[in-house]
Amino acid sequence: MAGAMHQPAAPDSIAVTSSQAQQAAELEQRYELLKCLGVSTVPSEDFDEMASNMAARTGFLYGFVNLFLREQTFVGLRQPPAGSGFVVIGRSMSLDHGWCPEVMNRKKALPLHDVHASPRFSGNHVVDAVGIRSYFGAPLIHESGVVLGTVCVIDPKERPLSEARQLRDIVIDGGAQVMKRIASPSR
Numbered sequence: 001m002a003g004a005m006h007q008p009a010a011p012d013s014i015a016v017t018s019s020q021a022q023q024a025a026e027l028e029q030r031y032e033l034l035k036c037l038g039v040s041t042v043p044s045e046d047f048d049e050m051a052s053n054m055a056a057r058t059g060f061l062y063g064f065v066n067l068f069l070r071e072q073t074f075v076g077l078r079q080p081p082a083g084s085g086f087v088v089i090g091r092s093m094s095l096d097h098g099w100c101p102e103v104m105n106r107k108k109a110l111p112l113h114d115v116h117a118s119p120r121f122s123g124n125h126v127v128d129a130v131g132i133r134s135y136f137g138a139p140l141i142h143e144s145g146v147v148l149g150t151v152c153v154i155d156p157k158e159r160p161l162s163e164a165r166q167l168r169d170i171v172i173d174g175g176a177q178v179m180k181r182i183a184s185p186s187r
Contacts, residue, residue: 029146030068039182040075041067043091046181047076051151054078054174058136058167060153061086065178066100067140067149076151076178086156087130097125099135100150107147109138111168114158126154133158136167138175140182148182151175 034041047065055063055078065076072093080086095101099121103110112135116122126132137152151174159167 026147027069030148033142033144033146034067034148037182041069041073042075043077044075047178048078049076050174050178050181051076052078053177054151054171055153057170057174058153058155060134060136060155062089062154063174064100064152064154065140065149066152068095068100068104068147071095072098072100072149089130094125098152098154099124099126100137100152103137103139103150103152104147107139107141109136109168109172111136111164111171113161113164113167116158130154131156136164136171138168138172140175140179142179142182151178 051063051065051074053063055061061080063076063078064074067073067075072095074089074091074093077089077091079089082088099110099112099115102121112118112121115124115127115133115135121135124132132154134155134157135152137150139150140148142148151171153167153171
């Protein structure tokens with residue numbers, strides 16, 4: 001009777017394997033779509049300019065055009081220059097760091113005027129490593145439904161809640177511009 005009460009470990013293993021299989025399938029879809037569209041997965045001056053434009057429009061120090069590949073890959077990046085006293089970020093990051101993974105999962109914009117306003121978003125590697133207080137991100141969704149990545153801006157200063165909608169809209173517009181560029185046959 002006691003043996004009948006034990007639950008086998010297999011269902012947990014299957015759930016993890018199923019999740020990993022889904023992530024692998026989504027990654028393969030991203031790579032296939034990017035290849036089909038002729039979009040490079042290396043840094044691009046065009047995407048750097050788009051990231052810079054978003055950062056300038058929002059008044060944030062950092063701007064990103066981020067493809068979710070084997071790691072987060074910043075094909076577009078704007079950041080403070082070396083020696084400015086601010087952290088200089090590389091062109092990639094782990095898939096589980098930052099807030100872009102949340103944007104990928106929810107498939108809609110995430111406005112965080114102050115990341116410390118919610119314990120859920122306060123404990124994050126980027127908060128500690130870069131000292132970020134505000135984040136605004138939006139997904140890059142192809143018309144086929146495939147989520148390719150995100151655009152976002154981050155800054156060490158929190159923003160007033162009263163500006164959150166305007167900042168979110170700028171980032172959503174930045175994402176629309178990136179998707180227009182991705183879909184454009186004249187790359």
